Amino acid sequence: MAQRIRVFTSALYMTTSGVVNGKDGVLAIDPGVLPREIGMVKWYADQLGQPVRYLVYSHHHWDHILGGQAFPSARRLAQRCFPDALAAGQPLGAIRKFDDEYYVQRDPPFEFQPPDELVDDGWAGSLGDVEFTLIHLPGHTIDMLGVHIPSEKTLFAADMLSDVELPMIEGDGSDYVASLRKIDALVASGQVETLVPGHGHVTPGAATIRARIAEDIAYIDRLRLVAGGRSSDGEEAAIGACRSMNYRGKDGWPPMSQAHEANVRAIYKAMAG
Numbered sequence: 001m002a003q004r005i006r007v008f009t010s011a012l013y014m015t016t017s018g019v020v021n022g023k024d025g026v027l028a029i030d031p032g033v034l035p036r037e038i039g040m041v042k043w044y045a046d047q048l049g050q051p052v053r054y055l056v057y058s059h060h061h062w063d064h065i066l067g068g069q070a071f072p073s074a075r076r077l078a079q080r081c082f083p084d085a086l087a088a089g090q091p092l093g094a095i096r097k098f099d100d101e102y103y104v105q106r107d108p109p110f111e112f113q114p115p116d117e118l119v120d121d122g123w124a125g126s127l128g129d130v131e132f133t134l135i136h137l138p139g140h141t142i143d144m145l146g147v148h149i150p151s152e153k154t155l156f157a158a159d160m161l162s163d164v165e166l167p168m169i170e171g172d173g174s175d176y177v178a179s180l181r182k183i184d185a186l187v188a189s190g191q192v193e194t195l196v197p198g199h200g201h202v203t204p205g206a207a208t209i210r211a212r213i214a215e216d217i218a219y220i221d222r223l224r225l226v227a228g229g230r231s232s233d234g235e236e237a238a239i240g241a242c243r244s245m246n247y248r249g250k251d252g253w254p255p256m257s258q259a260h261e262a263n264v265r266a267i268y269k270a271m272a273g
């Protein structure tokens, strides 16, 4: 019997795509990124023998919204703030730029497939014998959705809780911390035992997941304390003050120093403004 959940990992940014298989249909999550990779997800979903009923765009960033054309039967779901975030962030331009720069050809040519339905926190769907719930997780972007599959105790956490990336923060970090606490409550109550980050490796084990959540909260709290406390000294002083901080990927791979600096700037601006 086919696996209930299958995760595919792109060569690009280790971006993950999910396929959830139920008796009445299939759910695809962020199918991407390169053409053959999307083709592989489609091939896998097709041979399950059920229609792909739903496709979730976890958020509007360009590496998560490429797969719509491959799954025409799917009802595309995104969070309520997705259209505004898409208009402000211009990820479709980023896709064109990436494909032009690296001579990526998509057949048919890429055409963004907008969501059919905008959802709020707690939206629940069914694949017959498998349910899934969409969880609003703002903080990386305002429109981010996690996908919880309660029967499998699995959470697709979108761009949070990566083992290879730092948190990448929009705003002052408070929404991000609140979203981490929301996930922690699901893990602490036994509802999540496997984490699928949007970039990186599938992570089993409540203790490991909770340790990563605690690490990310500590990182953001520290950033808020150090960068936020520099509001009278200017942004460069905040960057300097945060240079000695420890963070995931500081001396490792992939390098995260630019992401760290972007976090300092985001939090500084949000807290000084």
Ligand SMILES: [Zn+2]
Binding pocket: 059, 061, 140, 159
């Ligand atoms: Zn993102």
